Amino acid sequence: MIGILLARLKLFVRNPWTFLIFTGMSIFFAFIIGSSEMGGSSIYVPIHSENETIRDSIIGKELAKEEAYSFSWMSEKALKDKIESGKAELGIILHENTFEVLVGVDSPNKGLVQQTVQAAYTKKLQQEQLIDNISTRSDKDKIVEEFTNLRHSPVFKMKTSSFQNEDSFVYDNSLHSLFGFTLFFVIYTIAYNVLPILTEKQDGVWDRIILSPVKKWEMYVANLIYSFLTGYLQVVVIFLTFRFLMGVNFYGRFIESLLLLIPYVFSIVSLSILITAVVKKAQQFNAVLPIVSVSMAMIGGAYWPLEIVSSKVLLTLSKINPIKYGMEILNGATVYGYSFHELLFPISVLVLMGVIMMGIGIHLMESRHV
Amino acid sequence: MIELVDLTKKFKDAYAVKNLNMFIEKGEIVGLLGPNGAGKSTAISMLSSLLDPTGGDVRYDNKSIIKSPSAFRKVVGMVPQEIALYEDLTAEENLRFFGRIYQLRGKELNRKIDEVLEQIGLTDRRKEVVKKYSGGMKRRLNIGVALLHDPEVIIMDEPTVGIDPQSRNYILETVKRFNEERKMTVLYTSHYMEEVEFLCDRIYIMDKGNLIASGTKEEIKRILSSENTISIKAERFSTDFIESIKNHPSVNRITVGEKEILIIVPRAVNMFSEVIRIAEQFHIELSSVDNKAPTLEDVFLHLTGRALRD
Structure with missing residues (x-):
């Protein structure tokens, strides 16, 4: 088994192009498509006010602190242009005691942005009421300072959670692109590393190894370990590139994201075995693989969030698609901050899919003399 | 001695091999002749324990290869019709890989690699990747790999397909030399009659899955007496x-x-x-x-x- 792994490694070093090309393509596409918000991982919201003082007031300061949204100050005309050209989903016009939301795309983000701006106005109101009830000027400054300190260092913290309604979801475009393209392109790397099982069977190399003291299970395990490691290495390289060269913080769950990808990579190795077992020639494999991978990526939500898909047929199909569960795990771990326990369902589905596809694939390969 | 007893392989409704009876004595070169589709490759796949027969048995020293293939696998070397090599590796790396899977290690492995490269005349080209080799050189290395573990029996499935006459002569001479020097038993399949006439002591002729003639060259030619x-x-x-x-x-x-x-x-x-x-x-x-x-x-x-x- 070690001999087979060493030979595979040598072949990889001599011809690393498949790996490098697909790794490069993942990075390129994720960077281009997710780059509009790369690093900040926040939703772009243009903002305007006729009253210049609002920007420096507590409202402006509160909005500037928001991490989930990137509020960008501009003229009213520029704001409307951004919405009309589709560069922003919505825009906010702030007044002294109220605000307007200009909506270009009616997405769930509208309600979330509205809540955030409303919260800033509430804080402004609280501060104003406090100041109004204080008589002297010296007291005012002291109490406002004390109030601000208390807000930042409260005696106790209260954390609130709420159920999301069916229409709302948090969508981080840059991470979605990164995850989507990583899960998509790694299919090719893994599949092209499983393909040699088919070509070696046709070339007689496989027969030669069968006649040697090497056991058949060792032949399969060596090939599958190699395919798994190559696929996983690609994922690690892509994530490391985005984490350390482009500053994507993965919501502080970088290591978890990498570890949680193991079931996905395993299921793709199994899928590749199944495809290799079904086709008869490498040419058929080359024709089938793009069809399977692209349709899986579309149905599984690698290119766009599944939450915007309304077709019941597509949503049903997505339930037998490893990419859906891979995306669920990655988005769950990072954007939603789910615990391992909450991610157990998609992890289990991927492991189950992997075991079933591997079982059927190897059975088909063994029952057919190529 | 190797015996094939009523060996049969049926794929769906068609017989690839039907009731094949053959024997090969130790140290003999036996030719298996037949046109494309005669069933030669299927027969040798069953003989080498790579394919389960539908019926019949293959015996080596009176033990069934079908029931217990491991003993036979240790003493058999297989030269497939295809170039069963890693084309992106050098000749030496290919030999090292196949040597390792036959559990050769260290000095013994190095010695065997040198010996085989010498025998197949590729010592000077050992560091070149196989994809740069000519068809004849690939065929020689294809044979070399099967010799690494000193097999007692070597099965060659059309080892000279698609190569130039010089390489073909080299291979035929090499096979003859192995047989004479090492007393190696050889089963040689081909559809080149002149190769079989040159190499083989006895000949079996197959057509459409059936054995249609067998004997020494002279005995077979006497059919036309x-x-x-x-x-x-x-x-x-x-x-x-x-x-x-x-x-x-x-x-x-x-x-x-x-x-x-x-x-x-x-x-x-x-x-x-x-x-x-x-x-x-x-x-x-x-x-x-x-x-x-x-x-x-x-x-x-x-x-x-x-x-x-x-």
Whole structure:
């Protein structure tokens, strides 16, 4: 088994192009498509006010602190242009005691942005009421300072959670692109590393190894370990590139994201075995693989969030698609901050899919003399 | 000794091999002849324990290879029809890989690699990747890999397909040398009659999954002892002439080439005068009419009604 792994490694070093090309393509596409918000991982919201003082007031300061949204100050005309050209989903016009939301795309983000701006106005109101009830000027400054300190260092913290309604979801475009393209392109790397099982069977190399003291299970395990490691290495390289060269913080769950990808990579190795077992020639494999991978990526939500898909047929199909569960795990771990326990369902589905596809694939390969 | 007893392989409704009975003595070179699709490759896949038969058995030293293949696998070397090598690795790396899987290690492995490279004449090219090799060099390395673990039996499935005559001669000489020096048992399949005539002590001929003849070269040629093979040569033949020869009551078999027609006729019949008469009738200018000594090719034609490479 070690001999087979060493030979595979040598072949990889001599011809690393498949790996490098697909790794490069993942990075390129994720960077281009997710780059509009790369690093900040926040939703772009243009903002305007006729009253210049609002920007420096507590409202402006509160909005500037928001991490989930990137509020960008501009003229009213520029704001409307951004919405009309589709560069922003919505825009906010702030007044002294109220605000307007200009909506270009009616997405769930509208309600979330509205809540955030409303919260800033509430804080402004609280501060104003406090100041109004204080008589002297010296007291005012002291109490406002004390109030601000208390807000930042409260005696106790209260954390609130709420159920999301069916229409709302948090969508981080840059991470979605990164995850989507990583899960998509790694299919090719893994599949092209499983393909040699088919070509070696046709070339007689496989027969030669069968006649040697090497056991058949060792032949399969060596090939599958190699395919798994190559696929996983690609994922690690892509994530490391985005984490350390482009500053994507993965919501502080970088290591978890990498570890949680193991079931996905395993299921793709199994899928590749199944495809290799079904086709008869490498040419058929080359024709089938793009069809399977692209349709899986579309149905599984690698290119766009599944939450915007309304077709019941597509949503049903997505339930037998490893990419859906891979995306669920990655988005769950990072954007939603789910615990391992909450991610157990998609992890289990991927492991189950992997075991079933591997079982059927190897059975088909063994029952057919190529 | 290796014995094939009523060996049968059926794929769906078709027999690839049907009731094949063969034996190979230790130190013998045995040829398995037959056209494409005769069932040779299926037979040797079963013989080498790579394919389970539908029926029958293969025995090595009186033990069933089908039931317990491990003992036979240790002593068999397989040269497949395809180039079963890693083309992106060098000759030395290929030999090292296959040596390792045969559990050769360290100095022993290095010694075997040097020895095999010497035997197949690739010592000077050992560091070159296989994809840069000529067809003949790849074939030699393909054989070399099967020799690494000093097999007692070597099975060669058309090892000279698609290579130049010099490489082919080199391979044939090498096989003969291995047999003489190491007393290696060789099963050699081919559809090149001259290779089998040069190499083999005994020959089995297969067609459409069945064994149709077997014996030494002389015994097989004796099948044609009651018949003559006549070669008729001309610049061109007319259809009428060919039809007339074909329909002649004394002609048992006929093979038509562009400038040569071979006919098999009973030895007692004087066919020369008949051929000349028919040629004059259809205005064919013959360049020669010869009586040929029977070859294995003629035997195959006699037995199957078609040429070996059809």
